[in-house]
Amino acid sequence: MNITKRKILSAASELFLAGGIAALSVRSIAKEAGVSTIGIYSHFNGKEGILDELYIQGFELVMQAIQFEQEKLTAKQIVLRAIKGYFAMAEAHEGHYRLIFGESDSRYAPSDEAKAVAETAFGTLIKVTALLLPQDANLALKQKNALEIWAFLHGYVSLKHHAVASVFQTPNWYSLAEEALAMHIDAILAKYAVQS
Amino acid sequence: MNITKRKILSAASELFLAGGIAALSVRSIAKEAGVSTIGIYSHFNGKEGILDELYIQGFELVMQAIQFEQEKLTAKQIVLRAIKGYFAMAEAHEGHYRLIFGESDSRYAPSDEAKAVAETAFGTLIKVTALLLPQDANLALKQKNALEIWAFLHGYVSLKHHAVASVFQTPNWYSLAEEALAMHIDAILAKYAVQS
DNA sequence: CAATTGTACATAACACTGTTATATTAAATA
DNA sequence: TATTTAATATAACAGTGTTATGTACAATTG
Numbered sequence: 001m002n003i004t005k006r007k008i009l010s011a012a013s014e015l016f017l018a019g020g021i022a023a024l025s026v027r028s029i030a031k032e033a034g035v036s037t038i039g040i041y042s043h044f045n046g047k048e049g050i051l052d053e054l055y056i057q058g059f060e061l062v063m064q065a066i067q068f069e070q071e072k073l074t075a076k077q078i079v080l081r082a083i084k085g086y087f088a089m090a091e092a093h094e095g096h097y098r099l100i101f102g103e104s105d106s107r108y109a110p111s112d113e114a115k116a117v118a119e120t121a122f123g124t125l126i127k128v129t130a131l132l133l134p135q136d137a138n139l140a141l142k143q144k145n146a147l148e149i150w151a152f153l154h155g156y157v158s159l160k161h162h163a164v165a166s167v168f169q170t171p172n173w174y175s176l177a178e179e180a181l182a183m184h185i186d187a188i189l190a191k192y193a194v195q196s
Numbered sequence: 197m198n199i200t201k202r203k204i205l206s207a208a209s210e211l212f213l214a215g216g217i218a219a220l221s222v223r224s225i226a227k228e229a230g231v232s233t234i235g236i237y238s239h240f241n242g243k244e245g246i247l248d249e250l251y252i253q254g255f256e257l258v259m260q261a262i263q264f265e266q267e268k269l270t271a272k273q274i275v276l277r278a279i280k281g282y283f284a285m286a287e288a289h290e291g292h293y294r295l296i297f298g299e300s301d302s303r304y305a306p307s308d309e310a311k312a313v314a315e316t317a318f319g320t321l322i323k324v325t326a327l328l329l330p331q332d333a334n335l336a337l338k339q340k341n342a343l344e345i346w347a348f349l350h351g352y353v354s355l356k357h358h359a360v361a362s363v364f365q366t367p368n369w370y371s372l373a374e375e376a377l378a379m380h381i382d383a384i385l386a387k388y389a390v391q392s
Numbered sequence: 393c394a395a396t397t398g399t400a401c402a403t404a405a406c407a408c409t410g411t412t413a414t415a416t417t418a419a420a421t422a
Numbered sequence: 423t424a425t426t427t428a429a430t431a432t433a434a435c436a437g438t439g440t441t442a443t444g445t446a447c448a449a450t451t452g
Contacts (some may be wrong), residue, residue: 043429
């Protein structure tokens, strides 16, 4: 990647991390990177190109968060650790999280390349959550299962960003989430347990 | 409410229903309502005021969706019907749904009045989901329980709006959701069942 | 009734957004 | 050396939400 291109991208990342989408204007990125506004268009596909890069960054963060060494852990332990990692990522990179889940700019739609990265991330999630299922489970079941856990996870994160979250005085939001998910995982394990 | 004020609000609602947030500019609302742009500021608090009204409309739709006659139904049946109603509302009023969950305009923040309506809606949800719990359950438990089901629900809706939703060829998204929620409800019922 | 006040309105402007046409400069190739 | 290509700078365009200014009409008051 070009050095100017990298400079633009890192400027965008910094502004995004500091102030979210509101701080990301074409002119502010250009100024921070020390280039002219037109540079955003010659090096990237305008603002959409910048957002695509951040979108991809976001899903790479998701993948990193749910993958790790799995030695000597039960399936439930592995999935619960992935869940912890997911929540930690959502807290540490709220801007990226909001972007990849459409809570930033309704005008932005990810490019095909960006969507491909998103699907790869979902593939990673399927692999992790499939540990809860019998080994001979088919793809449809694995997808259903991954979606189930992802929806539960994402629902907690998304609602935490919501105004109603303030009605909970206790700040143990993600503890409640992990409890509920643990219960759900037990239900999944019980449902598909191999009758021996 | 003033007749002009109603005309503005209904113009805004129509534009919003037809084209979502993208179709909602101060000038387009004014034109549709047959008033000057400044009218949006004299009758409402500018665009923020308009969005507040639509936000409140959205949560009223949520409340309507999860409330109905409950005669001769088990707790599980009532909650499952509320869940069906919730999904139906999210499909029929996607624009409102996206608005109240921050997927429309990141610059918009609901007013205190709008937030109060949101909390009332959450109260309704607590009342419905509390049917799954023992009658002597305390408020913290009821809140935890309502959040649990709401997160699961909302997660499915939010992910359906996401680009990754296209990896599921089968269009039975909400059937999968209802299945998963039914299983979770059973787990809740089992956990808090009165030992007799 | 006449005078004053206050409200609703229209026009225009401001500061901002993403994007692009035009012109200029520097670099690389023939 | 001459020509072509790439990167840059300036300015402009069409939008956005918002506001200042000026005007017309209605209501209230002396």
